[in-house]
Amino acid sequence: MTRHRSLFNVLGVLVCLVWVFPVYWMVNSAFLSPEQVRASTPTFVPFGGDFSAFGRVFDASFVSSMRLSLVVTFLVVAIALVFAFLAALAVSRFRFAGRRGFILTVLIVQMIPAEGLFISQYKMLESWSLLNSIAGLSLVYVAMVLPFTVWMLRGFVEGIPVELEQAAMIDGCGRTRAFFAVTFPLLAPGLVASGVYAFLQSWNEFTLATVVMSPSNRTVPLWLRGLTTQSNAAIDWPGVMAGALLVAVPVIVFFVIVQNKMTSGLVAGAVKG
């Protein structure tokens, strides 16, 4: 049994190394000099790190794409949270005609691939003169994150016993006040998790940004891709890796916070959340 376990442990370490290596390679390469990157033998540990790559990528185009991404992401998170909150509340606290249909719609819509719809979304934004605009991109992003945000928040609302609210109502609170005084504070973790989910989705999104935005007006992922769209020999690899690192670090931090909630939300259907 113990021999088995140590065998498994070795295997576990190997699997871990395979999965971590690309991430490690990004960090490593970001601290190499252009000469080291073009040496015939790769440098595996960036002793005496070279920070010049960060200086090279931190230019005006980075700052402006950062600003664009921040504004769009902020809008999407704020709008999606408000709508998702109201919808989740309605679905889990009230029995109304069409409730089942609403849940069904949310589920189906959540499955719709962006790739199957972006042509007409493009035409729609074009006819409203919203192509290449913050409003246009935010609109399609809100639609993209909303279904799952509703689904996730609904799980949180249902996790809070309705009896708490009812007790407050017996004590003389109105329905609204009971909700905001009792349930809302308990919902904070759910709101954070759903908000971070919306943040990650719109921050990382690439497909719709490619369709909607023009080359002069790029979100962070488009900017990052722009660093590598030249002939192979001309790519500044330490620079690209430094850019990737700058983009990835905040995402990784946030991701680790919500990973649990997101996973359980995705599979909640099967275990009946």
Add this chain to the structure above:
Amino acid sequence: MALVLLLALGYPLVRQLVMSFQEFGLAQQFGVAAPEWVGLANYQALFADPVVWGVIARSIAFCAVNAGLTMILGTAVAVLMTKLSGPVRLMLQTGLLLAWAMPVIAAMTVWQWLFDTQYGVINWALVQSGFEGFAGHSWLLNPLSFYFVATVIVVWMSVPFVAFSLYAALTQVSDEVLEAAQLDGAGGWQRFRHILIPTIMPIIYVVSLLQIIWDLRVFAQIYYLQGAGGLRSETDLLGTYIYNLGIGQSNYGMASAVATFMLLLTLALTIGYVRKLANEEDA
């Protein structure tokens, strides 16, 4: 809420259906000619075109291979996690989480760099291990090797989600049942096959379904690799094909028809799952 969804998803959906029945190309785009109703002509042209069939066949094959590999590896890693001692498990989980958290495009740049023709560490390692032919090997030129690279990347990105979900499910299986089975003489494989797998089957089902949908719609990875040196005509999958046809060549009518086909395909795949969820909703 309903209004936003209607505006941003419902309207394009209808618009797309309408466009897929229209002749809607450059002339219509610039207002030279009005969109003309052509009935099912777009669909007929679509299904008569061997190029489209090639794209569909490649997409389905790519999806099957990627979703299959991801599920097999993901299940294996999940089971492996249950067998590890604490510190090693934590290490493996941290590693998987890091890979999973990587933004798609950041990960793509790293993989392009790993597979780089001249200075890539993968070619270097292969040459060091005696495969001299890989010196200066270009991975993206040949379509099969292009798909190999794409598969490595997609599977690398997808396995953590599957592994974490299934591991969470596996830890829910009660020890008493497993012990009882062991006392009754069930071996390791039998316990896995007859107790663990059936218990976590609902989760396996959902996760596979999500994986199939995600791998069918794969866009960013393919689009990125095409930009990094792949031959577009031979490596297009549904997502990039629709993009090039519509946004690239302004052939909105045809692009809408392909997109509608893709939507119907997704819908057909998911309808059973959605119905099951809806039934549970009533319970």
